[in-house]
Amino acid sequence: MMPGVDGIHDLGGKQGFGPVEMETDEPVFHADWETRAMALPYGALAHVPNASTSMFRHAIERMQPAHYLTSSYYEHWLTAAATLAVEGGLVSREEIDERAGGTFPIAQPVRAGDVHAPPPHAARFHVGDRVRIRNLHPPGHTRCPAYIRGHVGVVTRLDGEWNVPDVEAHSTERIPEATYSVRFDAAELWGDEQTGVTVNVDLWDSYLDPP
Amino acid sequence: MTTEHHPIPPSPVERRVAALEELLTEKGYVPEGFIEEFTRTYESDVGPMNGAKVVARAWVDPDYKQRLLEDGTNAIGELGFGGPEGHHIVVVENTPDVHNVVVCTLCSCYPWPVLGLPPRWYKDPPYRARMVREPRVLLQEMGCDLTDDVDIRVWDSSAEARYLVLPERPQGSEGLDEDQLAALVTRDSMIGVGRL
Numbered sequence: 001m002m003p004g005v006d007g008i009h010d011l012g013g014k015q016g017f018g019p020v021e022m023e024t025d026e027p028v029f030h031a032d033w034e035t036r037a038m039a040l041p042y043g044a045l046a047h048v049p050n051a052s053t054s055m056f057r058h059a060i061e062r063m064q065p066a067h068y069l070t071s072s073y074y075e076h077w078l079t080a081a082a083t084l085a086v087e088g089g090l091v092s093r094e095e096i097d098e099r100a101g102g103t104f105p106i107a108q109p110v111r112a113g114d115v116h117a118p119p120p121h122a123a124r125f126h127v128g129d130r131v132r133i134r135n136l137h138p139p140g141h142t143r144c145p146a147y148i149r150g151h152v153g154v155v156t157r158l159d160g161e162w163n164v165p166d167v168e169a170h171s172t173e174r175i176p177e178a179t180y181s182v183r184f185d186a187a188e189l190w191g192d193e194q195t196g197v198t199v200n201v202d203l204w205d206s207y208l209d210p211p
Numbered sequence: 212m213t214t215e216h217h218p219i220p221p222s223p224v225e226r227r228v229a230a231l232e233e234l235l236t237e238k239g240y241v242p243e244g245f246i247e248e249f250t251r252t253y254e255s256d257v258g259p260m261n262g263a264k265v266v267a268r269a270w271v272d273p274d275y276k277q278r279l280l281e282d283g284t285n286a287i288g289e290l291g292f293g294g295p296e297g298h299h300i301v302v303v304e305n306t307p308d309v310h311n312v313v314v315c316t317l318c319s320c321y322p323w324p325v326l327g328l329p330p331r332w333y334k335d336p337p338y339r340a341r342m343v344r345e346p347r348v349l350l351q352e353m354g355c356d357l358t359d360d361v362d363i364r365v366w367d368s369s370a371e372a373r374y375l376v377l378p379e380r381p382q383g384s385e386g387l388d389e390d391q392l393a394a395l396v397t398r399d400s401m402i403g404v405g406r407l
Contacts, residue, residue: 012344085231085235186346195359197363202369
């Protein structure tokens with residue numbers, strides 16, 4: 001059985017992280033290596049077969065949870081770039097370890113098996129429709145955050161069609177599908193007493209069911 | 212004591228970046244000058260000054276504001292801004308009754324053409340975890356005071372739309388021209404964690 005791998009990156013609603021640390025006059029990059037780590041994927045991934053933004057995001061999501069939480073955004077990019085460079089055959093594990101002078105941590109292997117594309121279909125919902133978010137826990141990439149699964153929201157905007165990321169990350173297939181902005185009442189999501197707060201989440205058609 | 216002759220050795224992450232960059236460059240996968248060009252773009256050409264121009268234009272030109280709210284991508288394109296992470300920009304308007312704030316719980320999606328690259332706190336776990344769960348508490352912690360009668364709309368950029376908040380025009384700014392208005396607009400007000 002293939003266990004689900006709801007990734008550590010899916011942070012909405014997680015507790016215990018403490019205050020947001022803002023920085024006065026923050027520079028765009030804090031160190032030269034950050035710049036280089038961000039630029040590298042753009043240079044290299046054009047050479048990785050079938051590369052896509054979804055595949056790159058999933059490489060970050062496959063990082064060891066402890067590594068993900070204790071490393072910065074740009075280290076995530078570096079780790080994903082190295083992972084896809086190794087998996088895509090641009091460099092070998094041994095080469096990067098040797099050149100880095102020690103173990104170069106890369107992300108865990110892809111656990112998704114065959115990802116079956118949903119049959120292409122027209123938008124099933126309209127602005128004003130109530131929708132229930134499917135209780136999906138796929139082993140691969142998804143852009144359906146865990147904190148809304150099973151909850152009911154209202155469609156407030158139709159955004160046109162974009163490739164389903166769950167397929168794009170794991171396949172050569174590209175399935176365009178309608179996306180929506182769906183509005184949730186925060187008190188209903190979290191079962192608390194907050195008032196006057198909505199959380200608006202953008203979702204692909206195949207993440208939704210009628211209520 | 213000086214560190215001049217004893218430079219700090221590279222950190223593990225710096226060694227890893229150098230290792231990957233060297234290997235990919237040697238094998239011809241990273242074009243010459245690519246990293247320098249990338250850095251120049253995001254340090255100099257793209258940043259919140261672009262979004263500030265969009266906001267100021269919307270404040271002085273009602274027709275532009277209407278176009279901006281109906282089709283953000285094209286209205287922003289009128290001012291010459293577009294590119295990566297800007298193929299579908301949705302502009303959400305703050306009013307006396309509604310405050311908008313943007314987050315990406317799954318990664319760090321952000322409207323690069325108008326705001327540049329996101330600040331560190333936007334990408335780190337506390338903001339991503341908390342803004343969808345307790346926005347009223349977190350906004351206050353971040354210095355954005357809202358009275359309880361102001362509704363809050365949190366926008367989680369989980370698909371293709373990237374969000375720009377159109378802040379309220381500050382009181383007392385009636386006599387300012389477009390450039391002076393743009394100078395008042397902060398990055399935080401366009402993310403929605405600040406007010407003007």
